[in-house]
Amino acid sequence: MGISKKRKINQYKRIFAAVIAVLGVCVLTICILTTENISDMTQAAKITIIIGGCVVFGIAFIIAVILDRAAGHYECRECHHHFQPSIAAYLLGMRSPTKRYLKCPKCGKRNYCKVIFSKEHCE
Ligand SMILES: [Zn+2]
Incomplete structure (x- = not known):
């Protein structure tokens, strides 16, 4: 495999890492907005959604860090x-x-x- 091809793959890894990080932020934002805009929701359901959003965000962040680190x-x-x-x-x-x-x-x-x-x- 040539150097330029490796470089290209590493660039894709970094772009992919950025996309995953942005998706994680979006999921967390949607979860928070959902709990704020739906009034007939129990407190327990709201907490579950927020925690779920945080978990998705955390996983996305870890994947993004691993990919970004591996790229360079x-x-x-x-x-x-x-x-x-x-x-x-x-x-x-x-x-x-x-x-x-x-x-x-x-x-x-x-x-x-x-x-x-x-x-x-x-x-
Ligand atoms: Zn040194």
């Missing part, structure tokens, strides 16, 4: 080591569209690592 690798600016961060490090790291604040597993330094969408240099 990061390059340390200090030693140019390429790595994939753990999900915890990924979630906690401050980010911009092209960089993420992560700790390099090789040299141990924290810096804004560059996102790399293809795995051609990865160890």
Whole structure:
């Protein structure tokens, strides 16, 4: 498989991740609106719908994070080591569209690592 094809697949993964995240937000919004607009609903039914909406949102968020993380690798600016961060490090790291604040597993330094969408240099 060529590098450009891998890059394309990773771009699709990121788009797919964004779509899932948006769908999760929509489901949660619809659930909240439903409970607010239907008056003859018991409190228990409303709570069930809200919890259901939150669960769907949570699952969508996790899928989106896993897909987004899998789509890219990061390059340390200090030693140019390429790595994939753990999900915890990924979630906690401050980010911009092209960089993420992560700790390099090789040299141990924290810096804004560059996102790399293809795995051609990865160890
Ligand atoms: Zn490093």
